[in-house]
Amino acid sequence: MRRLLPYPVIWACLLLLWVLLNESLSPGSLLLGALVALFACWGLALLRPPASRLRQPAVAMRLLGMVLADIFRSNIAVARIILSPQQHGRRAGFVSISLELRDPNGLAVLACILTAAPGTAWVDFDSAEGTLLLHILDLVDKESWIGIVKNRYERPLMEIFQ
Amino acid sequence: MTPLEQLPIWAALPAALLVVVGAAMALIGSVGLLRLRSFYERVHAPTLATSMGMACVLLASMIVFSVLQTRLVLHELLIAFFMIVTTPVTLMLLARAALYRDRTEESDQVPLLSTPSGSPEAEMAAPDGAEAVEER
Amino acid sequence: MTALLPAAILVAQLMLGLAMACATFRVLRGPRAQDRVLGLDTLYVNGMLLMLTFGMRFGSTHYFEAALVIGLLGFVSTTALAKFLMRGEVIE
Numbered sequence: 001m002r003r004l005l006p007y008p009v010i011w012a013c014l015l016l017l018w019v020l021l022n023e024s025l026s027p028g029s030l031l032l033g034a035l036v037a038l039f040a041c042w043g044l045a046l047l048r049p050p051a052s053r054l055r056q057p058a059v060a061m062r063l064l065g066m067v068l069a070d071i072f073r074s075n076i077a078v079a080r081i082i083l084s085p086q087q088h089g090r091r092a093g094f095v096s097i098s099l100e101l102r103d104p105n106g107l108a109v110l111a112c113i114l115t116a117a118p119g120t121a122w123v124d125f126d127s128a129e130g131t132l133l134l135h136i137l138d139l140v141d142k143e144s145w146i147g148i149v150k151n152r153y154e155r156p157l158m159e160i161f162q
Numbered sequence: 163m164t165p166l167e168q169l170p171i172w173a174a175l176p177a178a179l180l181v182v183v184g185a186a187m188a189l190i191g192s193v194g195l196l197r198l199r200s201f202y203e204r205v206h207a208p209t210l211a212t213s214m215g216m217a218c219v220l221l222a223s224m225i226v227f228s229v230l231q232t233r234l235v236l237h238e239l240l241i242a243f244f245m246i247v248t249t250p251v252t253l254m255l256l257a258r259a260a261l262y263r264d265r266t267e268e269s270d271q272v273p274l275l276s277t278p279s280g281s282p283e284a285e286m287a288a289p290d291g292a293e294a295v296e297e298r
Numbered sequence: 299m300t301a302l303l304p305a306a307i308l309v310a311q312l313m314l315g316l317a318m319a320c321a322t323f324r325v326l327r328g329p330r331a332q333d334r335v336l337g338l339d340t341l342y343v344n345g346m347l348l349m350l351t352f353g354m355r356f357g358s359t360h361y362f363e364a365a366l367v368i369g370l371l372g373f374v375s376t377t378a379l380a381k382f383l384m385r386g387e388v389i390e
Contacts (some may be wrong), residue, residue, distance in 0.1 A: 020236055020239055021237060021240060023235070023237055037232050060191075060221065062270070071214070075213060075214040078206060078209075078210060079190045079196060080205075082191075082193060082197055082207065083190065083193075092200070092202070092298065093200075094288065096273065111254060112247075115250035116209065116212075116213055117209070117213075117251070118207075118209040118210050118213065118251055119205075119206055121202070121205045121253065121257055122257070123202070123254075123257045123258065124257075124258055124261055133258070133261075133273065134201045135203075136208045137198075138197070144298050145253055162202075166304050166307075166354070166355065167301055168304050169303055174303040175302065177306075177354075178307075179301050179306075180308030181306055181307055181351060181354070182306050182348065182389075184310070185309070185311070185314050185317075185351070187312070188317045188343070188344055189313040189316055189317040189318070189320075191340065192318070192320035192321050192340055192344060193320055195320055195324045195336070196320050196323060196324060197301075201332055204336060206341060207340070208336065208340040211317070211344060212343055215343075216343070216347065219350050221371075222354065223353065226354045226357075227354075235359075237301075237359075237362060240366065241346070241369060242374075244369055246370060249371035252339055252372075252377055253339075255327075255380035255381065256332060256335060256336060256374075256376065256380045256383075258380075259332060259380045259381075259384040260330075260332040260383075262361065262382060262384050264344065281354060292338035
């Protein structure tokens with residue numbers, strides 16, 4: 001089974017995308033989509049991406065909800081910063097954080113979260129030492145940002161991926 | 163009488179609200195591109211358009227087409243999925259390219275290569291010196 | 299119903315056009331190459347949203363495909379340009 005269909009979750013996601021693109025649930029398009037997704041999975045297996053298991057889907061769902069709420073909140077915060085008349089009182093700056101998360105897929109998800117939320121931008125990551133360089137638009141308190149990244153995002157990701 | 167005007171009020175009202183809010187967020191993001199002072203601040207601006215702006219416009223589009231065609235139209239989710247996956251990649255690459263260029267020019271606005279965490283170089287804030295970078 | 303939704307879409311299109319003008323200004327003004335690329339990326343995203351509002355306005359799903367293509371092209375071009383800025387070449 002594992003040899004025939006190496007990545008069942010990715011296969012199902014690709015099939016879903018195919019159905020959305022075609023907007024039909026007819027047997028023909030389902031069959032064609034299943035075949036295309038199967039070939040894509042075989043191609044992916046040749047590339048040998050770093051594998052990691054998705055544990056604890058409940059934690060993942062909670063993280064997803066939290067991230068969506070955070071993105072909504074930081075959207076409004078950044079819009080307020082942009083529209084505020086004085087730009088000179090605000091401090092923006094870099095923060096470097098040493099991470100314990102080592103799983104490449106977990107790091108990729110963390111990078112997506114931090115970049116997708118306005119107000120924080122992932123700038124650089126040193127994989128040898130595990131230090132992350134973040135740019136933060138409204139840097140009031142450096143320590144609180146380090147706490148937010150480590151407690152809010154890194155800990156659930158470590159539960160999920162390690 | 164265009165098809166849009168036949169839309170019932172319970173669908174037209176949320177769609178109108180969402181499309182205006184989404185476009186406003188995209189506009190604020192682009193204004194931020196003009197108003198913010200250094201490149202690293204400006205990187206934050208387009209995410210307004212790609213997160214909330216995109217989500218609102220796509221939701222409005224889904225409502226309008228689902229009601230117009232009296233079936234569930236979900237293919238806007240494709241664009242949403244695609245943008246969620248690609249935007250972090252482009253912005254991250256761009257930020258890394260900018261950092262690389264600034265470091266090779268030994269600009270004092272960016273932290274040096276591999277500073278140990280907690281050292282003073284790591285919190286190089288650029289409140290007033292940003293214009294110096296702009297001139298180059 | 300009334301002309302509420304067409305009016306809202308018109309307002310949204312005006313705002314998105316203004317947003318594209320802001321992004322174009324950043325592309326032209328610079329001052330550095332990475333600022334221009336960032337402006338171009340924003341221009342693509344705003345253009346994609348404008349396509350979606352056009353689709354709603356004319357009740358046609360063809361604009362959806364145009365929006366998808368714009369999104370794809372924007373991603374590829376921005377990635378290639380960022381890679382070029384970092385290394386001086388796109389494919390190593």
